[in-house]
Amino acid sequence: xxxxxxxxxxxxxxxxxxxxxxxxxxxxxxxxxxxxxxxxxxxxxxxxxxxxxxxxxxxxxxxxxxxxxxxxxxxxxxxxxxxxxxxxxxxxxxxxxxxxxxxxxxxxxxxxxxxxxxxxxxxxxxxxxxxxxxxxxxxxxxxxxxxxxxxxxxxxxxxxxxxxxxxxxxxxxxxxxxxxxxxxxxxxxxxxxxxxxxxxxxxxxxxxxxxxxxxx
Amino acid sequence: xxxxxxxxxxxxxxxxxxxxxxxxxxxxxxxxxxxxxxxxxxxxxxxxxxxxxxxxxxxxxxxxxxxxxxxxxxxxxxxxxxxxxxxxxxxxxxxxxxxxxxxxxxxxxxxxxxxxxxxxxxxxxxxxxxxxxxxxxxxxxxxxxxxxxxxxxxxxxxxxxxxxxxxxxxxxxxxxxxxxxxxxxxxxxxxxxxxxxxxxxxxxxxxxxxxxxxxxxxxxxxxxxxxxxxxxxxxxxxxxxxxxxxxxxxxxxxxxxxxxxxxxxxxxxxxxxxxxxxxxxxxxxxxxxxxxxxxxxxxxxxxxxxxxxxxxxxxxxxxxxxxxxxxxxxxxxxxxxxxxxxxxxxxxxxxxxxxxxxxxxxxxxxxxxxxxxxxxxxxxxxxxxxxxxxxxxxxxxxxxxxxxxxxxxxxxxxxxxxxxxxxxxxxxxxxxxxxxxxxxxxxxxxxxxxxxxxxxxxxxxxxxxxxxxxxxxxxxxxxxxxxxxxxxxxxxxxxxxxxxxxxxxxxxxxxxxxxxxxxxxxxxxxxxxxxxxxxxxxxxxxxxxxxxxxxxxxxxxxxxxxxxxxxxxxxxxxxxxxxxxxxxxxxxxxxxxxxxxx
Numbered sequence: 048x049x050x051x052x053x054x055x056x057x058x059x060x061x062x063x064x065x066x067x068x069x070x071x072x073x074x075x076x077x078x079x080x081x082x083x084x085x086x087x088x089x090x091x092x093x094x095x096x097x098x099x100x101x102x103x104x105x106x107x108x109x110x111x112x113x114x115x116x117x118x119x120x121x122x123x124x125x126x127x128x129x130x131x132x133x134x135x136x137x138x139x140x141x142x143x144x145x146x147x148x149x150x151x152x153x154x155x156x157x158x159x160x161x162x163x164x165x166x167x168x169x170x171x172x173x174x175x176x177x178x179x180x181x182x183x184x185x186x187x188x189x190x191x192x193x194x195x196x197x198x199x200x201x202x203x204x205x206x207x208x209x210x211x212x213x214x215x216x217x218x219x220x221x222x223x224x225x226x227x228x229x230x231x232x233x234x235x236x237x238x239x240x241x242x243x244x245x246x247x248x249x250x251x252x253x254x255x256x257x258x259x260x261x262x263x
Numbered sequence: 264x265x266x267x268x269x270x271x272x273x274x275x276x277x278x279x280x281x282x283x284x285x286x287x288x289x290x291x292x293x294x295x296x297x298x299x300x301x302x303x304x305x306x307x308x309x310x311x312x313x314x315x316x317x318x319x320x321x322x323x324x325x326x327x328x329x330x331x332x333x334x335x336x337x338x339x340x341x342x343x344x345x346x347x348x349x350x351x352x353x354x355x356x357x358x359x360x361x362x363x364x365x366x367x368x369x370x371x372x373x374x375x376x377x378x379x380x381x382x383x384x385x386x387x388x389x390x391x392x393x394x395x396x397x398x399x400x401x402x403x404x405x406x407x408x409x410x411x412x413x414x415x416x417x418x419x420x421x422x423x424x425x426x427x428x429x430x431x432x433x434x435x436x437x438x439x440x441x442x443x444x445x446x447x448x449x450x451x452x453x454x455x456x457x458x459x460x461x462x463x464x465x466x467x468x469x470x471x472x473x474x475x476x477x478x479x480x481x482x483x484x485x486x487x488x489x490x491x492x493x494x495x496x497x498x499x500x501x502x503x504x505x506x507x508x509x510x511x512x513x514x515x516x517x518x519x520x521x522x523x524x525x526x527x528x529x530x531x532x533x534x535x536x537x538x539x540x541x542x543x544x545x546x547x548x549x550x551x552x553x554x555x556x557x558x559x560x561x562x563x564x565x566x567x568x569x570x571x572x573x574x575x576x577x578x579x580x581x582x583x584x585x586x587x588x589x590x591x592x593x594x595x596x597x598x599x600x601x602x603x604x605x606x607x608x609x610x611x612x613x614x615x616x617x618x619x620x621x622x623x624x625x626x627x628x629x630x631x632x633x634x635x636x637x638x639x640x641x642x643x644x645x646x647x648x649x650x651x652x653x654x655x656x657x658x659x660x661x662x663x664x665x666x667x668x669x670x671x672x673x674x675x676x677x678x679x680x681x682x683x684x685x686x687x688x689x690x691x692x693x694x695x696x697x698x699x700x701x702x703x704x705x706x707x708x709x710x711x712x713x714x715x716x717x718x719x720x721x722x723x724x725x726x727x728x729x730x731x732x733x734x735x736x737x738x739x740x741x742x743x744x745x746x747x748x749x750x751x752x753x754x755x756x757x758x759x760x761x762x763x764x765x766x767x768x769x770x771x772x773x774x775x776x777x778x779x780x781x782x783x784x785x786x787x788x789x790x791x792x793x794x795x796x797x798x799x800x801x802x803x804x805x806x807x808x809x810x811x812x813x814x815x816x817x818x819x820x821x822x823x824x825x826x827x828x829x830x831x832x833x834x835x836x837x838x839x840x841x842x843x844x845x846x847x848x849x850x851x852x853x854x855x856x857x858x859x860x861x
Contacts, residue, residue, distance in 0.1 A: 097481045100782055114443075143365065143406070143442030144387060179778035181475035181770075187445055191482050218447070218482070220454055220489040225482070227447050256480060257445045262365060262408040263466045263505035263612040 084211075084235040084242075086161040088173060095237060096244050098251045103178050108155035110139070110174035112185035112257065113146040114232055128167045132159045145257060147174070147183070160233050170232025172257075183259035188232040189215060190240040193250040194224040206248065212239070227255060310627045311352035317420035317427035321604055324580040325426060326551050327570035327617055334551055336575025341553035341648065343570065343617060345429055347676035348624045355430025357630070358623040360416050360462040362616075363452045364409030367437035368584045371410060372603060373418045373425035374435060382436020384455060386448045407589040409437055411608045412466050414582025415616040416623065425604055426580055429620020430627070433462075441467055450486030453502065457494030461626050463502045464619040466612035468537045471509035471560075474529040474746060474768030475778050479536030491542040491634050499634030501626070503619040504543040505611035506532040507560035513767055521767065521774050523818060528766040532562030539564035539786035541730040541857060544622075544638060547668055548614035551577050553648040555667045559611055563752075563760035564786035565669030566638065567645050569617035572609030579613040580606045621673040628682040635729060635859075636688050642791045644678035645671035659756020660727070660792030666761055669788060689859045692724045696734060699801055699852040706737065706748070706805050706847035711822070713749070713804025714849045720755075725795035725858035728754075731787045732855040733762060737780045737803060740845040744768075746777030747807035747821065748847065752787065752854070755797025760789040765806050765821040795856045803849050 093104045113129055129136045133152030140147050152159050160171035172185040194203055200217065207214055207228055218225040230236045236254045243252035322328070329346055332339030348354070361382050369378050413435050420431030438452040444467075453463065469477030487502055494500030509530025513522045532538045538545045544566045548559040550573010557574060572578035583589035583605035591598045591605040598606055618641075625637055632640070647655065647663045648671050655665045664670055703714040733752055739745045750763040762785040768777035807821035 097478075142444065143439070145443060177478070177778065179475065179776050180477070181473040181768075181778070182469050182477045187443070189445075189447065191446060216447075218450060218454070218486075220450075220485045221493065223485070225485070251481070253446070253481065255445050255447045255482075257443070258449075258480070259470065260441070260444045260467055261470050262441060263468060263471070263508055263610050263615075 084230070084239045086164060086231070086234045086238075088157045088234045088237075092238060092241065095240060095254055096251060097253060104175045104184075105178055106157065107174045107176065107183070108157055109149055109151065110183065111136075111148045111150050111156035111160055112172045112174055112183075112187070113148060114144065114170035114172070114185075114187040114257070116141065116144050116146040116169070128163050128169065129159065129171070132163060142259070145185075145187075147259070157234070164231055164233045164235075172233045185257045185259075186233055186236040186254055187257045188230055188236055189255040190228050190230050190236055190243070190252060191218075191255050192226050192228055192240075192243060192252045194226065195248045195250060196222065196224050198224060198248055210243075224250075310357060310630060313354045313356055313432055314350060314352045315421065316346055316349060317431065319418075319420060319422065319425055319427045321426045321580055321599070322420075324606060326577065327579055328427070328429065330551060334575070334577045336573075336577065337551040338553055341549070341551060341570070341672070343429065343621060343672070344674050344676040348628075348679055351628075351679060353624045353627050353675075353679060354420065355417070355428075355433030355620070355623040355627055358430060358433040358461045358627050359436070359459050360430070360433050360464065360619065360623055361436050361438050361460050362409045362413045362416070363438045363440055363463055363465045364412050364467060365406050365441040366409045366439040367413045367435070368407075368410040368582070368588075369437070371414075371582055371585050373422070373582050374410070374413055376419045376422065377417045377428075377431075377433060377435050379434040379436050382434065382456075382459060384438040384452060386439050386452075387442040407584040408441075408466070408612065409439065410584045410589065411581045411605065412464060412612060412616045413437065415579065415608070415613060416462075416464060416620045418582050425601075426582060429617060430623035433620075433623050446480040446482045449480065450482040453483065453486035454489040454493075457490045457500050458496055460490065460494050460500045462619050462623045463490065463500055464616045465502060465537070465543070466505040466610075466615045468505065468507065469535050471507055471530055472511075473509070473770065474534070474766045476534045476780070476783055477536055478783075479540060483537070484540060487540065487542045494634075498632065501622050501634045501637050502543050503615045503622060504538045504545050505615040506538055506545045506547045506562060506565055507535055508558045508610045508612075510555075510560035511558050527821070528561075528764050529769065530560050531764060531766065532560040533564050533762055533785050535560075536784070538562070539784075541732060541786055542634075544618070544641065545669070546611060546615040546618040548573070548611045549648055549668070549672055550574050553672065554652075555649065559614070559667070561666045563666060563762055563789050565666070566788050567618055567641050567670055568648065568668040568672045569614040569621075570672070571611065571613040571617070578607045578609040579617075580604065581608050581613070618673045621675055621678060624675055625678055625682045628679045629685055631687065632682060632685060633687065635691060636685060638729060639688065639791065640678055640681050640685065641673065642670040642788065644674065644681040645669070646674040646677060648672040656758065658758040658790060658793060659754060662791055664758075664789050664791075670791070689861065691729075691857060692859055694720070694723055694725070694795070694854075694856045696732075696853040696855045699799075699854060701849065701851070704849040706803050706849055708747075708805050708846055709808040711804055711806055713802050713806075715800060715802045716849070716852070718799045718801065718854055720795050720797060720799060720854075720856070723795040723856060724860055725856055726861040727792045728790045728795055728856055728858040730857045731760070731790055732857075733785045733787070733801070733852065734855075735762075735780045735783050735785065735803070735852045736850040738848040738850050739779045740847070743845045743847065744776050744807075745779045745847075747805045748780070749802070749804045749806050750780075750785070751802050752785075753800040753802075754790045754793055755799060756790075756793050758790055758793065760787040762787065795858060799854060801852055801854075803847070803852075805847055
């Protein structure tokens, strides 16, 4: 009986230290993720990866995407922080919870989205396109990271936690190790995704793009 | 399992026969025969057991189900032969369908009976009572799309109200990805909780009328691949995809003078990285005359066509968001006084769910079919519509294919009998991406021959092709235009898939560059059932005569004699862009072939 208790206590200690470390990493990630990664869009960082394919981007500094918009948007008299930032901003269209705005405000969509992401609860992003591409892309937040299948979910938590990140969900796709990782809306998602590319254990790291698609 | 049952029954029968005091061999044999046939049938015991032509009040207006030729411009018989399925008892009973779209009016009077909330994913985060954009519908009609799509497939039949779906006894749920179309949500819509998903309709995608390539995200690709193989208890969910509505040719009458002569293509379904993906069944649109709707995009990736609004203007009757929402907001004389229904639903948005409904009927007919089986059944079991169109070709396996129509209009009278007696396909065999030869890499300007190269495939193990992917990279100069290029793949059997045709790209209605082919992957169903082994030929040609740097008044001619006949082989257009002519360079091409041994 005494032996059993002692053994169990040792096991509890062993498990608990690992859990504590994980917990600390996760807690820290909640505190530091917002401020650690840059919301700047630099010309030399205008690309992302699909797997190993490097895809170059251009940014449309006159368009800003607003996430978490009301579904009841009727197109007029919208109370939006975008309008507060740029009184001349024009709503181009609404897609469900996403509004696309035209802006000539100071700093363009890069500056405005960066500023709003620091002060507002909704998410804001400049609009991107691939070179000569047609589809508007924006960054609502989160990145998609595929890790080596040898990494357990616990190890993945530690891996991301060490970078100030936390897992939002696992995409269970045919035994692959794909995680959706929480990141802020805007350029920070692009920068974080790119920062993970090529790291040990990382098969791919891509922003969770919002794509301007349409009903046919 | 069936084999075990057969053995048990056989043994039991033999045992009982010997035990009986009186033997009646004839009736014993008949009973044995009936039981044996039941156990060997491919259908489930409860499938295809509900017969009857619908009695719904608006059924007579649903020409896509039964076309009697009375609507404007209609040709009698140009429909999907739904009555053939219904008379055989197949109405989608036991089949689960999801509408991946902007939501669905789950309380609609003609949808609620078939509605199954367990099929839903609500990406809006709201309760089901706000499952569709009701207010947006009231104002603009936007946000009501999914309700109309759902009705085409699953509106309840013979309930004395409204319309009937193609599969009117199927269960329907909704996944409102258009509310927040992120890569994560798009992937989840394809792959999450797919054990129950038999059919997924997707009438959405990249914006039309640009001419430009729109890639799909790798996470979405992984999601649909997972659903295609793992869904429906590992038999695979089947994904129908709208081919696209950017197929209207640009002419002088509709381009503000950009095109001065001839007809220029803009969109092609193979420019859409979702519609051309090997796990999606791309559906084009034909009108009530059985001919291509002018907006319907062509493509070597098309699988089938299905009815929608065509040249005549007669559109599809289906459910509409309840009351004053949706497309029918006033009950005007041109529409139905009952605003829960509309007669204006159109586009490949409408065509795709018509085909998806047929997919549901096929699976009810034979629920042992895998997703790959359904694709081949649709290819072999569709109707060659618009038979006089000169673009029909017969591929090396004897199947008729047309870049406007795929393998033809979906037809329940052809597909369901095939499904019933179908021998399941063998395991899928997939090659690696096989690197194509680069003997000729220079793509001269204004030269129909272009760069022609070959790839010899041997020992592939593929006696019957199901889908071919081609990945292409062409180096195009900064002031030259990938829209000048014509790209074709020719199989060992001599079948030609037109992967890209010369086209005009526009941004906000103004002519602009097309984006380059950089590791762009095309899809082709053209070679269905052909053998993969042999020598393949691949051509990339610049067929536009931009011989000198242009000015605002310079005109150019793109001569696409290889494109297709019937609509004219060349077009002349002007551009305000200065384009310095330069040859393109073929950097790389590769082919991946999917199929089976035989």
